[in-house]
Amino acid sequence: MSKIVAVETTDVRFPTSVSLDGSDAMNPDPDYSAAYVRIVLDTGESGYGFVFTIGRGNDVQVAAVDALAPHLVGQDAEALLADMGATWSSLVNDSQLRWLGPEKGVMHMAIGAVVNALWDLKAKRAELPLWLLLARMTPEELVSLVDFRYLGNALTEAEALDVLRAAEPGRADREAALRATGYPAYTTTPGWLGYSDDKLARLCREAVEDGFPQIKLKVGADVEDDIRRLRIAREVCGPEYPIAIDANQRWEVPQAIAWITALAPYGPAWVEEPTSPDDILGHAEIAAAVAPIPIAGGEHAHSRVMFKQLLQARGIEVVQIDAVRVAGVNENIATLLLAAKFGARVCPHAGGVGLCEAVQHLSMFDFVAVSGTREGRMIEYVDHLHEHFVAPADVRGGTYRAPMTPGNGMEMRPGSIETYRWRGAHVYA
Amino acid sequence: MSKIVAVETTDVRFPTSVSLDGSDAMNPDPDYSAAYVRIVLDTGESGYGFVFTIGRGNDVQVAAVDALAPHLVGQDAEALLADMGATWSSLVNDSQLRWLGPEKGVMHMAIGAVVNALWDLKAKRAELPLWLLLARMTPEELVSLVDFRYLGNALTEAEALDVLRAAEPGRADREAALRATGYPAYTTTPGWLGYSDDKLARLCREAVEDGFPQIKLKVGADVEDDIRRLRIAREVCGPEYPIAIDANQRWEVPQAIAWITALAPYGPAWVEEPTSPDDILGHAEIAAAVAPIPIAGGEHAHSRVMFKQLLQARGIEVVQIDAVRVAGVNENIATLLLAAKFGARVCPHAGGVGLCEAVQHLSMFDFVAVSGTREGRMIEYVDHLHEHFVAPADVRGGTYRAPMTPGNGMEMRPGSIETYRWRGAHVYA
Numbered sequence: 001m002s003k004i005v006a007v008e009t010t011d012v013r014f015p016t017s018v019s020l021d022g023s024d025a026m027n028p029d030p031d032y033s034a035a036y037v038r039i040v041l042d043t044g045e046s047g048y049g050f051v052f053t054i055g056r057g058n059d060v061q062v063a064a065v066d067a068l069a070p071h072l073v074g075q076d077a078e079a080l081l082a083d084m085g086a087t088w089s090s091l092v093n094d095s096q097l098r099w100l101g102p103e104k105g106v107m108h109m110a111i112g113a114v115v116n117a118l119w120d121l122k123a124k125r126a127e128l129p130l131w132l133l134l135a136r137m138t139p140e141e142l143v144s145l146v147d148f149r150y151l152g153n154a155l156t157e158a159e160a161l162d163v164l165r166a167a168e169p170g171r172a173d174r175e176a177a178l179r180a181t182g183y184p185a186y187t188t189t190p191g192w193l194g195y196s197d198d199k200l201a202r203l204c205r206e207a208v209e210d211g212f213p214q215i216k217l218k219v220g221a222d223v224e225d226d227i228r229r230l231r232i233a234r235e236v237c238g239p240e241y242p243i244a245i246d247a248n249q250r251w252e253v254p255q256a257i258a259w260i261t262a263l264a265p266y267g268p269a270w271v272e273e274p275t276s277p278d279d280i281l282g283h284a285e286i287a288a289a290v291a292p293i294p295i296a297g298g299e300h301a302h303s304r305v306m307f308k309q310l311l312q313a314r315g316i317e318v319v320q321i322d323a324v325r326v327a328g329v330n331e332n333i334a335t336l337l338l339a340a341k342f343g344a345r346v347c348p349h350a351g352g353v354g355l356c357e358a359v360q361h362l363s364m365f366d367f368v369a370v371s372g373t374r375e376g377r378m379i380e381y382v383d384h385l386h387e388h389f390v391a392p393a394d395v396r397g398g399t400y401r402a403p404m405t406p407g408n409g410m411e412m413r414p415g416s417i418e419t420y421r422w423r424g425a426h427v428y429a
Numbered sequence: 430m431s432k433i434v435a436v437e438t439t440d441v442r443f444p445t446s447v448s449l450d451g452s453d454a455m456n457p458d459p460d461y462s463a464a465y466v467r468i469v470l471d472t473g474e475s476g477y478g479f480v481f482t483i484g485r486g487n488d489v490q491v492a493a494v495d496a497l498a499p500h501l502v503g504q505d506a507e508a509l510l511a512d513m514g515a516t517w518s519s520l521v522n523d524s525q526l527r528w529l530g531p532e533k534g535v536m537h538m539a540i541g542a543v544v545n546a547l548w549d550l551k552a553k554r555a556e557l558p559l560w561l562l563l564a565r566m567t568p569e570e571l572v573s574l575v576d577f578r579y580l581g582n583a584l585t586e587a588e589a590l591d592v593l594r595a596a597e598p599g600r601a602d603r604e605a606a607l608r609a610t611g612y613p614a615y616t617t618t619p620g621w622l623g624y625s626d627d628k629l630a631r632l633c634r635e636a637v638e639d640g641f642p643q644i645k646l647k648v649g650a651d652v653e654d655d656i657r658r659l660r661i662a663r664e665v666c667g668p669e670y671p672i673a674i675d676a677n678q679r680w681e682v683p684q685a686i687a688w689i690t691a692l693a694p695y696g697p698a699w700v701e702e703p704t705s706p707d708d709i710l711g712h713a714e715i716a717a718a719v720a721p722i723p724i725a726g727g728e729h730a731h732s733r734v735m736f737k738q739l740l741q742a743r744g745i746e747v748v749q750i751d752a753v754r755v756a757g758v759n760e761n762i763a764t765l766l767l768a769a770k771f772g773a774r775v776c777p778h779a780g781g782v783g784l785c786e787a788v789q790h791l792s793m794f795d796f797v798a799v800s801g802t803r804e805g806r807m808i809e810y811v812d813h814l815h816e817h818f819v820a821p822a823d824v825r826g827g828t829y830r831a832p833m834t835p836g837n838g839m840e841m842r843p844g845s846i847e848t849y850r851w852r853g854a855h856v857y858a
Contacts, residue, residue, distance in 0.1 A: 026524060027524045030524070030525065031525070053529060054525050055525035056525040059496060060496050060536065060539075063492035067489050095456045095459070095483070096483050097485050097486045099482055099486070100489065100490065103705075106493065106534050107486060107534065107535055108534070109529075149681070150681065150707075150711070152682060152683055152684065153682035153714065275579060276532075276578075277531065278532070278731075278734045279737075280709055280710070281709070281738050282579070282582060302534075305705045306707060309709060309711075313710060
């Protein structure tokens with residue numbers, strides 16, 4: 001037996017708003033932040049997780065993680081890690097805490113941070129990166145991690161088992177392929193709204209030269225600006241190069257259809273978050289109207305129930321899971337299984353702080369043990385703040401190299417935490 | 430000019446789990462709680478609001494309200510109260526805080542508490558109960574309170590104006606009717622799952638004798654129990670008496686259809702929350718399968734965007750707004766307008782602590798100035814914890830009497846706050 005002796009939380013904020021890195025039509029001045037959690041065992045072992053936020057309110061997120069400490073401190077870590085399905089359920093189905101969502105927002109994300117920190121512990125104990133730990137579990141073990149509540153009319157446990165069993169042959173080959181050639185990345189680095197046209201053109205050129213198979217541009221603030229920026233990117237990148245666009249929830253449904261139609265001549269590879277992330281019917285209406293241009297979404301989809309419906313309604317064709325928006329690894333496995341069942345591509349949301357480090361594990365696990373393919377799939381990449389992580393994402397030639405450091409990738413450097421720990425103001429700016 | 434000098438928050442918890450008041454299939458042991466907020470002006474005036482929770486995590490909700498204090502302290506109250514549409518928008522569209530939802534969960538409810546407290550101030554300054562303050566605003570003033578973002582494909586500002594203008598004739602008559610005869614109430618008091626059959630029968634009898642036009646029973650834990658309890662209620666209340674049932678999100682979609690079919694012989698007046706409150710397509714599937722039994726929902730619908738879709742998809746026919754789940758009065762006005770546009774009945778969720786006191790204002794405003802009717806509408810009523818409010822809901826003969834105390838009804842008695850202020854344990858139990 002080893003006991004959890006502490007759940008430590010830290011409010012960490014980076015002053016990214018100063019350089020307009022990360023600016024988009026909805027989020028003009030984000031300060032990329034993390035409600036960072038460390039679960040400490042009496043053996044001296046630690047597991048790490050976080051919720052990503054964009055500044056103000058990061059303290060609320062820390063308070064929500066703190067509210068989970070009584071569920072963990074004093075518990076036997078072996079028991080919790082041995083049945084991560086039951087552990088997940090005990091946190092998500094605390095009926096009093098559930099009222100604060102249910103299964104959405106601050107409290108649900110806090111559960112995600114804690115669940116992910118437990119997975120970090122489990123992977124470190126197994127001396128495996130998270131993706132490989134998951135990819136070596138049996139189909140039966142994997143379905144035991146998933147709460148199928150509310151999925152019954154779209155994906156049953158038996159269907160999930162079928163998906164996983166169908167992917168069993170070839171696991172070893174795909175693991176070897178991943179370790180040899182990595183997983184495709186696309187970059188959003190050129191596309192932030194705050195950048196000048198010259199900087200946009202330069203960064204587009206660099207992205208192509210660096211070997212990225214796709215870039216993404218933020219749109220949605222002004223249609224004439226979007227046309228100009230998309231034209232510049234198209235000229236620099238060439239007529240066939242995939243350029244996705246991201247509206248960050250900026251539009252009404254009819255407006256989205258008109259705006260996308262105006263940008264259609266520039267051949268967007270996909271259109272991301274055209275309207276409210278909660279508007280499933282709106283996504284379906286837009287997707288039908290602008291077909292065959294694919295609609296992408298999911299970084300703000302707050303639970304497996306939302307992904308289920310976005311897929312049922314054909315509202316999205318590109319599934320953009322986020323490592324920290326839902327209740328951790330377990331719930332993301334549910335979404336990977338839903339995507340596989342519906343034949344949808346999973347192209348995770350990343351960037352922010354630590355999201356690349358975290359979500360790569362889920363895509364790599366998906367390739368080895370769920371969908372069995374990298375075809376049309378890629379993970380977002382943004383090239384900042386990686387230096388704060390113990391094992392930074394390794395992206396070269398437009399490819400995420402398979403991480404081999406044990407754990408989930410979320411552990412930050414102690415020095416970074418100390419420097420960027422929130423003291424009520426950006427005193428280091 | 431009068432300045433906001435403080436935003437005071439208090440963690441208040443009542444030990445309701447001891448008596449199983451409020452127990453249902455999802456929430457077996459709630460401790461009804463409030464993250465209570467008082468906005469204090471330099472004039473000595475105060476405005477009150479709260480978020481209702483069911484115990485653990487109430488401290489997280491308090492932290493979220495605290496995170497809003499910098500938006501308010503030092504501000505000119507006149508300016509904020511003069512344009513409550515702009516005030517609402519400045520809180521909801523703080524892009525950094527919005528990330529924590531967006532527009533859902535802990536942060537969104539915290540904004541609701543603050544918005545409601547500002548409305549309390551505004552109503553007290555006008556020396557009017559909130560319902561009457563709203564019911565005397567012009568259609569133009571009312572639409573200025575509503576954020577139509579994401580509603581464009583279901584309700585435009587022009588359509589909302591049409592709804593409100595159509596209800597202008599007769600406002601005075603309906604106001605007089607309300608003051609004379611009140612607004613219908615139904616009671617959930619008999620129906621909690623924790624009660625014995627004898628207690629159920631006795632409370633059903635008392636509800637009918639007390640003049641309530643409808644009761645509601647909790648269901649969803651065990652189908653045989655539900656059949657027995659519904660049969661008892663039907664025997665006591667008579668064959669024509671409306672008995673609604675509430676599953677509190679307990680079922681899968683196919684299970685809901687089967688379960689409701691099994692209970693159909695007992696003639697449920699409506700079936701509430703049959704599955705996940707986020708499952709719009711699931712609600713639509715259930716509603717179509719069990720028609721003409723009405724589906725009710727909304728107490729956990731986290732924003733106007735969810736209500737929009739539940740109505741668009743014909744997922745609910747009874748709209749159960751809650752005073753404190755969304756971002757306050759303004760967002761509830763959006764939902765009232767949507768319901769009027771779609772011709773749906775609004776029957777608010779109440780009970781908990783203070784929800785009756787708060788939500789009655791919205792139904793009464795709706796009757797006078799939006800839908801123009803009480804036909805088929807009623808407000809939930811549960812007869813506990815009213816003694817803690819300065820102006821308790823006055824329900825007699827199955828009717829809410831129109832409150833005439835200035836304000837929004839959310840102000841608690843100082844003695845109750847002091848007694849039930851959370852001290853880390855139920856020390857008063």
